[in-house]
Amino acid sequence: MRIIYGFILFFFLTTQQLVQAQNGIVVFQSDFGLKDGAVSAMKGVALGVSPTLKLFDLTHEIPAYNIWEAAYRLYQTAPYYPKGTVFVSVCDPGVGTDRHSVVLLTKSGHYIVTPDNGTLTLVAEQLGISQVRQINEAINRRKNSNESYTFHGRDVYAYTAARLASRTITFEQVGAKLPNEVVRLPYQKAEYKGRIVKGNIPILDIQYGNVWSNIPKAMIEQLGVKPGAPLHVQIYQNDKLLYDKSVRWVNTFGEVAIGEDMAYINSLMNFSVAVNQGSFSETYKVFSGPEWTIVVSSN
Structure with missing residues (x-):
């Protein structure tokens, strides 16, 4: 009887954690601007994974290549969204290089899909690091995009975020677990x-x-x-x-x-x-x- 009760409790807690972790909300930010179709393409990829996702914009007016401002806008906004929200942050002057593509799970239960280039500096301090996983692009990459090297926001980040938010994959299926550290930009703390x-x-x-x-x-x-x-x-x-x-x-x-x-x-x-x-x-x-x-x- 105790074994059955323990199994039921484990299943309940695991289910509750899954619901909390993946709530169907995806929030996008980038330095793309809105003059072309880049942002719309990312959302199209997300809806292609699951048309039931709830998609929101943080901002797409980050000054071009300004990783610091991208870091700040996450800090300014992420805490106000429900636990389990998945953020996509694309300010990526090093796109196509060997910088890691990661998903950060904060201690507050938020997910951030982004290049690990300093964008996570402030939100990691603010909300804490629970886990960091490197995106396995052999699995979590839009079909037939392997020869595209300059639009990871569409082909990797939006796709992975949508799969995670829609519960198509678990957090563990994002990719290999990394040390609980991210690239941090130096600055004067108060x-x-x-x-x-x-x-x-x-x-x-x-x-x-x-x-x-x-x-x-x-x-x-x-x-x-x-x-x-x-x-x-x-x-x-x-x-x-x-x-x-x-x-x-x-x-x-x-x-x-x-x-x-x-x-x-x-x-x-x-x-x-x-x-x-x-x-x-x-x-x-x-x-x-x-x-x-x-x-x-x-x-």
Whole structure:
């Protein structure tokens, strides 16, 4: 009786894990843009595997070859999707080379199908690594695409993601298990030291030109200041100082005059700087990426 009960329990837990792992949702991001049929082709391949899949777009406006921004957009978005969602991220300047094509299973239960070229840097830190598997292209590759070397997004990644999301294959059938590590891009992590806070500018609030950092609000509060107080902000590209001013930390844009520099906490609860109704990025030629550092201190 115990054996039967144990078998039933094992079957139930395994089934529940499978349902959680493969929920039929596929989310695409790329640097392809929408001017041609590349994105549509990927979705067509996915629907060819299973027409019942639910397909969504994260973004296809990653600047060409900008692996760092692809990494950030996954970090910004993945946690808000249900467990078991399969992401396809294609920003692949090394397409056709010996970089690995992988599927990362995060500790949160999300799957990311991508070249292992740094795209997984932030989401691996944020959600943790449960397993990494290398895609076996002898099995998980679109039929009759073996001589296509420059569109792995369509022929390998969309196809594999669709097979995984539709439960055509299990995660184990993706390919060989790799060590629980991914290629990581170096960058300045947020740190508080000697009454100075230092961090990275991972991304711009692109529509408005505001500059977002990876410095959490709590770290700014360690400086002993509250909204309304001035903060000294310096911004560097590598070792070159491009911005060095005191700005007021405010809760809303309406608290400062139009055209005035300001500091605020963005929707991810991280420290940011802006020009009210202007573009901080264009005004001061400040952009984003692992080479950008922001330093904040109290006046």
